[in-house]
Amino acid sequence: MEGATEQQEGSRAGGGCTATATPPASPAPWHRMAVLVALMLAAFTFNTAENLPVGLLVLMSESLRVSVSAVGLLVTGYGVTVAVSSLPLAHLMRTVPRRRVLTGLLAALVVSSLVAALATSYGLLLAARLLTALAQALFWAVMGPVAVGLFAPEVRGRVIGALSVAGSLALVLGVPAGTWWGQRSGWQAPIAALAALGLVSLVTIAALLPTSRPEQEPAAYAPRPDARRFRTVLAAGTLSATGAFAGYTYLVKFLGDVSGFSPSRVSALFMAFGVACLVGVSITGAWLDRSPHAALTTAVATQAVGMLGLYAAGTRPVAAVVFLVLMGGALGPVFMATQNEMLRCAPRRTDLALAANSGAYNAGIAAGAALGGLVLPLADVRGTFLAGGLLTAAACAVLLVGRRPRPGPEPESAGQRPCHRSIGKPRERDGNPTGT
Numbered sequence: 001m002e003g004a005t006e007q008q009e010g011s012r013a014g015g016g017c018t019a020t021a022t023p024p025a026s027p028a029p030w031h032r033m034a035v036l037v038a039l040m041l042a043a044f045t046f047n048t049a050e051n052l053p054v055g056l057l058v059l060m061s062e063s064l065r066v067s068v069s070a071v072g073l074l075v076t077g078y079g080v081t082v083a084v085s086s087l088p089l090a091h092l093m094r095t096v097p098r099r100r101v102l103t104g105l106l107a108a109l110v111v112s113s114l115v116a117a118l119a120t121s122y123g124l125l126l127a128a129r130l131l132t133a134l135a136q137a138l139f140w141a142v143m144g145p146v147a148v149g150l151f152a153p154e155v156r157g158r159v160i161g162a163l164s165v166a167g168s169l170a171l172v173l174g175v176p177a178g179t180w181w182g183q184r185s186g187w188q189a190p191i192a193a194l195a196a197l198g199l200v201s202l203v204t205i206a207a208l209l210p211t212s213r214p215e216q217e218p219a220a221y222a223p224r225p226d227a228r229r230f231r232t233v234l235a236a237g238t239l240s241a242t243g244a245f246a247g248y249t250y251l252v253k254f255l256g257d258v259s260g261f262s263p264s265r266v267s268a269l270f271m272a273f274g275v276a277c278l279v280g281v282s283i284t285g286a287w288l289d290r291s292p293h294a295a296l297t298t299a300v301a302t303q304a305v306g307m308l309g310l311y312a313a314g315t316r317p318v319a320a321v322v323f324l325v326l327m328g329g330a331l332g333p334v335f336m337a338t339q340n341e342m343l344r345c346a347p348r349r350t351d352l353a354l355a356a357n358s359g360a361y362n363a364g365i366a367a368g369a370a371l372g373g374l375v376l377p378l379a380d381v382r383g384t385f386l387a388g389g390l391l392t393a394a395a396c397a398v399l400l401v402g403r404r405p406r407p408g409p410e411p412e413s414a415g416q417r418p419c420h421r422s423i424g425k426p427r428e429r430d431g432n433p434t435g436t
Contacts (some may be wrong), residue, residue, distance in 0.1 A: 038204035040166035048174030055179030059187040081133035083362035090141040090355035106202035108135040113195035141355035149219035161285015164336035172274040227347040232402030236395040237338040241364025243391030246372040259320040276328030284333035296337035303330035307389035
């Protein structure tokens with residue numbers, strides 16, 4: 001991938017106003033690649049940290065002498081913390097150089113992982129998990145603009161794809177490997193290993209990422225700011241996440257009760273689901289730069305087909321596997337494509353837009369799990385996939401309606417900047433990423 005182009009002067013068509021700044025020094029090519037790999041490793045580590053307790057539930061429950069449901073709250077509380085804190089933290093830290101923010105977040109990951117591994121009480125473990133969640137909430141907002149800003153605009157979709165592949169590997173590799181290791185060495189060992197991985201990312205970024213003011217980063221602002229598109233993507237992503245997790249939360253029960261698979265087959269199908277997610281992310285990542293709008297709509301539509309297909313034909317094992325793979329192949333790409341769209345259309349700072357997207361998506365996950373829990377006793381487990389599929393279809397409709405042309409000037413072209421922005425002087429309205 002080629003190096004990032006320097007920032008250029010921007011102007012609104014007919015506005016006659018400009019915003020200029022001296023761009024930060026571009027790092028050497030191998031520095032850029034090393035930082036990207038470090039960010040990928042950090043994404044893998046954060047996602048593994050978030051989901052690893054799922055595989056260690058029983059071990060942690062027995063060791064800490066608490067119920068399995070209490071250990072399950074370590075995952076629920078983590079997701080809720082990310083959902084509610086992403087945007088406030090991004091706003092609070094919007095003027096701090098990204099290098100300092102990332103090193104601070106990775107330091108928090110290292111410390112919280114060590115504290116969690118050494119915890120002898122449930123309360124201390126919960127506190128450590130919440131610290132990790134706070135760090136992850138801001139990490140996803142900051143990581144994207146930093147990573148894509150290192151490279152030329154025409155390959156930024158592939159950069160987002162690489163980061164998403166790394167995050168998806170947490171479910172395919174990180175959690176299964178951590179579960180296997182924990183069963184043989186105790187649950188503390190894989191959690192302590194997360195601290196080591198975080199330390200590698202921390203040292204690399206601290207040493208190689210240049211320090212620059214956030215508003216001078218090459219990807220601090222979107223090339224085509226569009227508040228309407230931002231709201232459309234945010235709504236569609238939230239609906240899609242709610243729909244997906246209304247069914248996914250109860251996937252084990254569906255595969256056993258409806259499709260008739262044995263427990264061992266269900267475990268294998270979960271692995272197939274994760275592999276399909278990884279493949280979907282890899283394919284979509286190569287497509288994002290050419291057709292970003294189509295990539296998002298296709299991913300959401302595929303998820304809807306997979307979920308509604310499971311509802312309609314999930315009693316037949318072969319059909320269940322086909323639709324399960326379709327759903328898995330779309331789940332990761334939906335979030336990845338919404339992140340990419342935020343970097344393209346954010347009406348204000350891209351880090352604030354990404355924080356809003358991450359928070360809304362995590363809120364959708366929590367809402368989906370709750371919705372599935374409400375539907376389950378009323379319409380059995382098949383009903384959760386019907387509800388989830390219909391919500392995902394609604395998300396697809398939102399995207400299609402949102403693409404209708406509207407009267408007025410075209411969005412700004414690549415390289416242009418909003419003329420009301422003064423470089424080096426933060427705007428008072430940065431806290432309002434919707435631009436409304």
